[in-house]
Amino acid sequence: MMTNMQTVPIFIVSLFVHFSLTIARDTITLATPLADGETLVSAGGSFVLGFFTPANSHNRYVGLWFNQISVQTILWVANRQHPVPDTTGTLKLTSDGNLIITNQNSTIFWSSATSSVTTPVAKLLGNGNLVVREANAITNGSFAWQSFDHPTDSLLPGMKLGVDLRTGLNRNLTAWKSESDPSPGDYVMSMDILGDPQLTAWAGTARKWRSGSWNGEAFTGMPEMKTFHEFNFHFFNTKDEIYYSYETTDKSIITRMVMNHTGATQLFVWLDGSVWLGGSDGWGLFWYAPKTKCNGFSLCGSYGFCSIYTSQMLA
Secondary structure (H helix, E strand, O other): OHHHHHHHHHHHHHHHHHHHHHOOOOEEOOOOOEEOOOEEEOOOOOEEEEEEOOOOOOOEEEEEEEOOOOOOOEEEEOOOOOOEOOOOOEEEEOOOOOEEEEOOOOOEEEEOOOOOOOOEEEEEOOOOOEEEEEOOOOOOOOOOEEHHHOOOOEEOOOOOEEEEOOOOOEEOEEEEEEOOEEEEEEEEEEEEOOOOOEEEEEEOOEEEEEOOOEOOOOEOOOHHHHHOOOEEEEEEEOOOEEEEEEEEOOOOOOEEEEEOOOOOEEEEEEEEEEHHHOOEEEEEEEEEEOOOHHHOOOOOOOOOEOOOOOOOOEO
16 A cells, blocks of 8 residues: 555656656747757747748748647748758847847857847747847836847738838838748838828839728728628827737637738638638638739729720720
8 A cells, every 4th residue: 555655646746747848938048049959839839939941942940830730831030031051050149138040150140139138038929929028027018129020921910010100110021032932022011101001012112002091990992801700900090100900809710911922912811620621721811912903003004994804904
């Protein structure tokens, strides 16, 4: 009897040790950098941050992706212009709060350009935002730097797409160059603040598509927004900021808005075992623009008429 009683606490201790070793961390400190092969997992388990390699590539990047779906979908890339050529990369903090990516030769591939943080920590938040802040900061909103201010091609619920008029910060979406290359591509989605502010897709300096102005419920060029009951869309136009953002009515909905390398703006929703996808899991295309050739900006000139039913533009 005594033997059985003694084995119980030993089993409990062993289980506790195993559980402690498998708990995912969400924070980088001066003493705990993130090496290639390691990951951060946000509280709640929705997002992962770590090194990845795109399809048909050998380069290594630090990126963010959804944790709880079967398809790795990259949402943000730190060193999109300067990949690490091997697996010796490390994401680390400097003593003044600068996040950097280096390799075994101490070559710096990317920097967050953060400074003046006395006791810095970097943390992956539950909404997918990677932030640098003081370790003893009381409020989560007090950040020295945050990835939400520097989006790549994807917009998540709670992110802002637009301009901070106080600082000049312009949060826009820049497409990947290709499916295998996350460096900045040809297409950009931004908030055009000249005249009535509206979302505008650009190819270089040429406008390719625009949303129309906000009418209180939706952008005039996107009237279907009013029928999307799974989403709450927001537009803010103040003396300090002009931006668009969105939220889901159900926090379990996994979604992303993306500016892709072909110039299309798309809103996706993850579908588990959907009949739309033949019973498979995958991304469902919820909305996209431009929908037809006539949605293109000024294709027919100032006094032209565009018909989606003809192969040529009607003057």
